[in-house]
Amino acid sequence: MSGSPLSGTPASHPALSFAGPVWLASDMHLGPDGPATREAFLAFLQAAAEGAAALLLPGDIFDAWVGDDELDAPAPWLQEVVAGLRAASSRIPVYLGPGNRDFLMGDQLAEATGTHRLAEPVTIRTDAGEFLLSHGDAFCTDDVEYQQFRAMVRNPQWQAQFLAQPLAARQAIARQLRERSMAEKSRKAADIMDVNRQAVEGALAAHGVTRMIHGHTHRPGREVFEMDGRRCERWVLPDWDLDDAADPRGGWLAIDRDGPAYHDIALDA
Ligand code: LP5
Numbered sequence: 550m551s552g553s554p555l556s557g558t559p560a561s562h563p564a565l566s567f568a569g570p571v572w573l574a575s576d577m578h579l580g581p582d583g584p585a586t587r588e589a590f591l592a593f594l595q596a597a598a599e600g601a602a603a604l605l606l607p608g609d610i611f612d613a614w615v616g617d618d619e620l621d622a623p624a625p626w627l628q629e630v631v632a633g634l635r636a637a638s639s640r641i642p643v644y645l646g647p648g649n650r651d652f653l654m655g656d657q658l659a660e661a662t663g664t665h666r667l668a669e670p671v672t673i674r675t676d677a678g679e680f681l682l683s684h685g686d687a688f689c690t691d692d693v694e695y696q697q698f699r700a701m702v703r704n705p706q707w708q709a710q711f712l713a714q715p716l717a718a719r720q721a722i723a724r725q726l727r728e729r730s731m732a733e734k735s736r737k738a739a740d741i742m743d744v745n746r747q748a749v750e751g752a753l754a755a756h757g758v759t760r761m762i763h764g765h766t767h768r769p770g771r772e773v774f775e776m777d778g779r780r781c782e783r784w785v786l787p788d789w790d791l792d793d794a795a796d797p798r799g800g801w802l803a804i805d806r807d808g809p810a811y812h813d814i815a816l817d818a
């Protein structure tokens with residue numbers, strides 16, 4: 550097992566600066582199922598390579614990533630995704646950030662795809678100014694059971710023990726956890742699974758910015774609020790599921806000098 554998981558990246562890091570359009574998308578949850586979502590993502594990568602100066606993917610790109618040795622004998626769907634990322638990253642810088650399902654993405658994946666790793670959270674400087682970028686799960690502090698689980702699985706010692714297990718055993722645990730998570734989510738109150746206002750404001754204040762972008766909650770939209778008399782914005786990225794016949798969805802944010810704008814995958818197709 551080479552490389553260290555993304556969650557091991559240093560907490561302090563310089564802001565990332567970009568000139569030109571920056572595109573952001575998260576929560577594609579790519580895996581062996583979901584061919585339409587994968588196709589849409591691959592088409593999106595091509596469009597980004599043509600239309601964006603940089604592409605940022607802050608987490609849950611994969612439905613579950615149990616270690617970079619997934620790449621030792623990649624399934625066909627994963628080969629396609631790796632090739633797509635590689636093609637895009639040969640033309641524009643592409644960044645992968647850790648989500649709650651793929652925080653074990655590491656250096657080997659970055660190398661195989663030609664991508665860079667995003668710190669969590671990270672300040673980005675764009676033509677429209679600064680934003681704090683995060684997957685978003687860290688702000689869901691009312692979901693106490695999830696935060697306890699998160700603290701456990703983000704512990705480097707715990708990760709080392711997990712990664713020492715055979716790949717097939719880790720994949721089986723991930724499948725169980727996905728099922729457990731879906732059951733837990735149908736039981737939990739909807740409002741505890743959204744971000745907590747104090748957590749959001751604390752993060753903005755700590756990083757000295759007034760705008761943030763995150764995914765995870767699957768509640769796309771823009772919230773405007775005031776903090777200490779200053780106007781703040783929170784932009785939420787949509788999740789993708791083009792295989793859900795009843796509600797096919799997906800999209801991204803593009804930031805240019807006019808600010809962020811939503812693009813709906815169905816409308817842009
Ligand atoms: O992901 P999503 O949207 O369904 O829900 C999340 C929270 N759930 C999770 C779990 C992931 O979905 C499962 C990821 C598997 C791949 C990672 C593999 C690598 C690490 C393996 C770790 C063992 O993140 C969900 C939130 C929801 O977002 C909204 O914010 O509510 O939280 C939960 O469901 C967590 C439960 O509340 C608590 C679960 C306790 C389980 C303890 C079992 C420990 C088993 C350890 C095995 C070695």
Ligand code: MN
Nearest residue numbers: 609648649765
């Ligand atoms: Mn998530």
